[in-house]
Amino acid sequence: MFIDFFYQLKTVGIPVSPTSFLTLQKALDMGLINSIDAFYTSARAILIKSERYFDVYDQVFAHRFQDAEMPEYEDFELDEVTRALLEGWLEDPVSLAAALEMDESDIIDLSPEELIEYFKKRLEDQKGRHEGGRTWIGTGGTSPTGHSGYHPEGMRVGGVSRNRSAVKVAMDRRYKDYSRRGLLTQDMMGEALKRLRNMVPVGPKDQVNIDETIYQTMKNAGEIDIVFSRRLKDRIKVILAIDNGGWSMDQYIPVVQTLFDYARDQFKDLKTYFFHNTIYDFLWEDPARYKQPFKVENFVSFDPQTRLIMVGDGSMAPYELMAADGSIHVEERSGKPSIEQLKFLAQTFPHCVWMNPVFSQTWDKTPTITTIAQIFPMFELTLDGLEGAVNHLMTK
């Protein structure tokens, strides 16, 4: 029964499994479901496993059982796309105005719904993929509502970012679960970083070591000999070095801030340093980067077991990394190219990673990222990336 309903759910992209459908049949057979309302709630509890799909389920259900008009399949996708874009736009009305080729003042008068409608109309006008051109939303054109174009305020709609002027990828988003790539919250960071621990025995011997006690008691011919040992405590040392300079990091401030806040809460032995683009002779202990310099050589006196986490987009002009006087600040030019300093750090702290907020697919477009990735194992600053980084930091 209701096989067509099952397939309708599947068609709109809800992951429904045959097993759960059989469970629903069982519920029907048992006579548990005796009204359309009961069917609605029971089928949802049994078939749909995430609240993300509740809305779509409602639409399909209304279509199947109440003859409501079935929204076009395309709409589901477009709604997702536009919602994602809108979030980005609302933070940046100037680009938004430019993207839609409207005046900023006009946009302020529009409601979010009207904006979405306008944008969807533009998207639907377009059939198939589109390169170049002037008015369509496509790739590489001069119309600002596309991606990889060279409009100064360009808004990326899909594909790979070339100018980093866009906010979200949209057109290529089909069926892809982006939930794990959304903004990282402190809770999510906590989950990922929880395993970053270095358990060492410290303090008084106040915990009974059962295995050892049994062993010693046996050796003692049954006379009990209780063995105590020290408690295991987390004594991990972490150095967090954050690139907080320059416009290129600006867009990542919220996510880096979250990482920083979590790290400050979580790790008792945490030292934070700041740098701009890459590291020359100094790191700074103050975020403004001028009051408290810290000489890179002094890191040799640190415990080599310290975990070094670098955070930065690693995007800069190649000479800044390679040249002996590469720093854009004169006072930092000591004759040692930055790449040597980075190598020194990676050698001093074998447990090190570089967290990069830039999407990993685009790393090979920036030569300095590739170079740095050869020195530091590089991970994307997302939930998946953090998990990878933690795994790497915990390997011996």
Added chain:
Amino acid sequence: MSKHQNNTFSGASRYVLDDELASIVNVSMALEMPLLLKGEPGTGKTMLAHAIAESLNMPLIVLNVKSSMKLVDALYQYDTLTRLNDSRFGDSKRDVSNIEDYIKMGKIGQAFTSEVRTVLLIDEIDKADTDFQDDMLDVLDQMEFDIIEIDKTITAKFRPVIVITSNAKKDLSDPFLGRCNFHHIAFPDPEMMRKIIQVHFPDINSNLMGNAVSTFYELRKIEAIEKKPATRELINWIRALKTDPDFKPDQLANKDIPFLGVLFKKSQDYQKAMGSTNRRGLF
């Protein structure tokens, strides 16, 4: 089967239940599948299990999941230390040569060996790692587990009513989800919220209730708040407002909001809330 059907769940004395949730609970009980509840903190996920236990008159067993927990901790514990002690001093009634005397049941074990049907609440499953979750579902699916030390299989006498809660920090694995029924408890709407407040403050005056609830929902709309205030915060906040002799309900309407710290517990959130109330003139 038939004995379960007499046992249907229709709410409890202190829990405001909607019909939808009640029917999901009943279907899950009849299908003998665990019910996975997701939702923001403060939507009453944990309270539901208490309410089911109360209304069906079954004992409630709570397993609070911790991140360091291993599955065996939830099943049973082999108390080697007591056995060692007994073997040396021999002053207890336990039989040292019988290991079974030294097996203590964990929460899941207690639910399986109980002489009556129980409600088993597995709270905040998302705290544990994925292996724990999958292994636990195997146990709950088969309704039995092995005690390795004595090579004995414990089979559930009665299949407990299982409620699992998750704060949705992480997505649970597909096999896990496949074995559960799922419900997401939405944040209560203002009307529901008034009912909940009424249950907690039977003598509240309607002016305070109206102003407090509408202010609360306005505050929840502030963007980029990491920890949104939930039902618990609202109840505490109303309690605080009621104790302040200088407080007049009408001042909320003029965006004069005392005790913001009761609602927003993270300093950034607090500052954002302060900023928003003044700048945007929400009220």
